[in-house]
Amino acid sequence: xxxxxxxxxxxxxxxKEDVTLDCVYETRDTTYYxxxxxxxxxxxxxxxxxxxxxxxxxxxxxRYSWNFQKSTSSFNFTITASQVVxxxxxxxxxSGGVSxxxxxxxxxxxxxxxxxx
Amino acid sequence: xxxxxQSPKYLFxxxxxxxxxxxxxNLNHDAMYWYRQDPGQGLRLIYYSQIVNDFQKGxxxxxxxxxxxxxxxxxxxxTSAQKNPTAFYLCASSTGTASSYTFGSGTRLTVV
Numbered sequence: 001x002x003x004x005x006x007x008x009x010x011x012x013x014x015x016k017e018d019v020t021l022d023c024v025y026e027t028r029d030t031t032y033y034x035x036x037x038x039x040x041x042x043x044x045x046x047x048x049x050x051x052x053x054x055x056x057x058x059x060x061x062x063r064y065s066w067n068f069q070k071s072t073s074s075f076n077f078t079i080t081a082s083q084v085v086x087x088x089x090x091x092x093x094x095s096g097g098v099s100x101x102x103x104x105x106x107x108x109x110x111x112x113x114x115x116x117x
Numbered sequence: 118x119x120x121x122x123q124s125p126k127y128l129f130x131x132x133x134x135x136x137x138x139x140x141x142x143n144l145n146h147d148a149m150y151w152y153r154q155d156p157g158q159g160l161r162l163i164y165y166s167q168i169v170n171d172f173q174k175g176x177x178x179x180x181x182x183x184x185x186x187x188x189x190x191x192x193x194x195x196t197s198a199q200k201n202p203t204a205f206y207l208c209a210s211s212t213g214t215a216s217s218y219t220f221g222s223g224t225r226l227t228v229v
Contacts, residue, residue, distance in 0.1 A: 009157070033215050043205065045220040052215075091159065095215055105218075107152075109159040 002027040004094050006108035013082050014116050021077045021111045023092030032096030034075045039089040082115045119144045123208050123221035129229050130202065138193045138224045140208035148213055149191040153177060154205040166191055195226065203228050
């Protein structure tokens with residue numbers, strides 16, 4: 001069985017602060033993929049990043065950065081100099097465990113980020 | 118622009134009624150999915166389809182039904198057998214396993 005834990009239910013920060021969203025996962029698969037999605041108030045989830053289990057290189061995209069550590073089974077997401085537009089629910093997801101040709105995706109419960117102006 | 122269209126945005130259902138949620142995509146994706154989102158529970162998979170005329174049950178399929186007669190369309194019917202249907206329903210599509218999902222904007226279903 002696979003599991004994704006996002007222990008932070010809600011986080012509030014003041015604009016321009018840095019914030020890190022935690023994601024811890026469990027899987028028995030050696031090959032798997034990790035994702036982050038953003039869900040703004042409009043409701044539609046937006047894909048942010050995908051990382052495969054063989055690539056532990058950290059990634060930076062503008063104000064966003066991701067830290068993947070297999071040793072601690074974590075895939076944390078940091079927003080630098082947060083902005084009000086970053087306010088959303090963020091989901092971490094794990095894809096692995098092929099069964100019947102389908103690679104099951106498990107989502108975490110999400111972290112609601114509020115950036116206060 | 119390519120994307121996924123879900124309709125309606127809001128839907129109200131009376132007790133004992135079946136309702137159908139629409140999901141259409143023009144991304145030429147083979148795989149489509151239905152998720153249910155409840156507060157504090159993340160997304161739970163209801164049904165998925167990897168190819169036309171084929172679909173599989175997800176983790177919480179009881180009380181729901183789907184069809185996949187066309188590649189572009191994957192409607193979800195919430196039947197009267199679903200005892201707690203009030204939720205936010207999200208449709209998604211992808212090119213296949215391990216690829217990222219494209220989501221629709223969701224349908225919020227309320228039982229009245």
